[in-house]
Amino acid sequence: MNVELINTGSELMLGRVLNTHQQWLCRRLADLGYVVTRQVAVADTGRDIETVVREALSRADLIITTGGLGPTSDDITRQLIAELLGKKLHEDAAIVQHIEQFFASRKRSMPHSTRVQALVPEGAIVLGNPHGTAPGLAMEVTEDGGWRMEDGPTRRSPSTINSQPSTPKWLIMLPGPPRELRPMFDTSVVPLLQRVLPLSGGYICRNLRTCGVGESVAEEKIGELLKPLIAQGLDLGYCARVGQVDIRLAASGERGAELVGQGETIVREQLGKHIFGENDDELEGVIVRLLTERKQTLALAESCSGGSIANRITNIPGASAVLLASLVTYANEAKQKFARVRAETLATHGAVSEAVAREMAEGVQRETGADYALSVTGIAGPGGGSDVKPVGTVFMALASASGTVAVKQFNPFDRETFKNVTGTQALEMLRRVLMS
């Protein structure tokens, strides 16, 4: 199946916003078995959108567009696509009512311009938008629903050229704001795809997320063992980020579930202790879940990570049940005052040392009474390094009822990557203890 994604918006072409739709939709679609073959972004001018939609219609079985469904003058996707497919637009009373209610519930009057969002091309399926005003629209481009070509006349879809029963083509328009697009995709688009463009024999995909093992080591451990399954149709993929490697197992057809299941067994046998989660799991989410289940608490003492570990943990709803405090003790005086690090330890070993990491963890555990206390101290760079302790050096410690453990790591990366990797290593250190 040929799947194409079209992102529209002049702000994309000017680089003013990051195209998060591309990753999000590609990921969701791939995990459902509809791997995107081409993604295109163009400005929201009529000419550009028309060109890329026409090109996609000549190639793809499924086309998803994002953006251009709003009420302003540069929102023209709905109108353009209706014209391209020769479909009339009619106002949908239920959508008008939804938009009216949307504004009424916010105690705002409904601007007349928003009414354009209630226009629906004939034959289109309306995808409800509980988080905004513009609904999504899904249209089957049927055998006899050819589209207008650049130079005027209507051409029939290529699927009519041969005489065998043609596969339906689908064109789905989604609104631009992520908080509207994402729930709409999960709630409305997924069931629609599975109904109108079912994959023969189904499709199974499983992502196992690992931490603390490099891509090449992971490959060494599982590559050979998975070869017989790959020969039978298992698709194996690695995605490495600094500090983390995802292993993706996928297969289609009747034996798909069996192949993925056997593959997962092998990966779990070989990499078990490194696997912290599946699919969308994040390490911080796993930590919050494990601590919540055990009714245990956590406190942090962060120096070089600068609050990034607390930030990750507090991104998880319910974090307040487990996180008591994070003391971001950037200055030495703060390490002494809040984390109760001794002046002589700082003087003897320096702020970036195992001794200070241990005292930070033990100090914040004592002060907060948390079940677990995690600390990090290191040199994020770009300055501040020395021959003995180069930029990237970091010490981390974990204090709990069973004592304190400490490790040294070396993360010679740019500042933000350093903070991110260091946080991942610290959280993984805690996860291993929680799982042991």
Place this chain on the structure above:
Amino acid sequence: MNVELINTGSELMLGRVLNTHQQWLCRRLADLGYVVTRQVAVADTGRDIETVVREALSRADLIITTGGLGPTSDDITRQLIAELLGKKLHEDAAIVQHIEQFFASRKRSMPHSTRVQALVPEGAIVLGNPHGTAPGLAMEVTEDGGWRMEDGPTRRSPSTINSQPSTPKWLIMLPGPPRELRPMFDTSVVPLLQRVLPLSGGYICRNLRTCGVGESVAEEKIGELLKPLIAQGLDLGYCARVGQVDIRLAASGERGAELVGQGETIVREQLGKHIFGENDDELEGVIVRLLTERKQTLALAESCSGGSIANRITNIPGASAVLLASLVTYANEAKQKFARVRAETLATHGAVSEAVAREMAEGVQRETGADYALSVTGIAGPGGGSDVKPVGTVFMALASASGTVAVKQFNPFDRETFKNVTGTQALEMLRRVLMS
């Protein structure tokens, strides 16, 4: 000028990584006057890359590809493009030497596979890569350098069809890792573009970044006043994110600098106090710069922002000169113990209250001796709201030698957006005081 960007990589199509190149390159190119007209991503299979490069060659004056220059079997962009353009590859001794040195300086032996990165298509310009092994490559696609078509024979470039002097077409290949691509673009690609594809009459672009004013209010204040300049060729754009609006002024031609200058004067007159920076400035970077210049210090007491403000500040190199500590006092006991909030204030007003925000800021200022102490306490959601204090309610306070100020904000967004907007408001509160 028609500029196209081609991002290659199967991990993009599977949604395993975010395509940050798209925003970064589009932004840089737009600000130089080379607005990208189309961005395409495809998997790194030969067929897909060949198709999109061929299509782009038929339309664009400048094509930039990213990825596929590394040493592994799926890095095929160099080879494919050389074949497409009918250019032989030869090994470049200087690149081999660079790669050897790269490994030697890391005390690693040079794998033989990396030698492929020293292959250069005939006539190509080598763009040095001080941060990695694969150099970038820039090639002029000349009048007589037609490219091989899908079905075999060589076709001449469309520019040869008419007899007027043809514009040169350029194809530039950049490596995938951002830490290699970005410096290479700034150091090598920008001067090359300005030399080989100069914009007639130049191009001037200026981004003014504002905070605390909505897009529609900004438009009301400057839209009418800028109209005469727009009629003369000034290009005005807005880019709104929650809490921030960027105003982009651009113009080309002889009067470009004058138009942008006059536009900037008007924007500064109307929105002056809201403008925190220009182009790539971030609010946290401005704060670190202002405090460093004044040799002043900052401490934070963060509740609902969960360390995100400290995280933003510590992303800035040199933050350690100004940030003493951030006390992420998530639990009430932590607010009492570390930020010295009184138990009766918590009991009387609740943790999410102006009184607690004030005590947090004053407490952390006293405890750390910082010149400025900023605090936030609120309800990030999704749970924890009430009729009186719904999800999104937040109080922030700023304590300094001139007393304590506090404000209430309402940010009813998802958890991460809430933290981000709240942090921006708190940092802007501090910036206003620093600028006053």
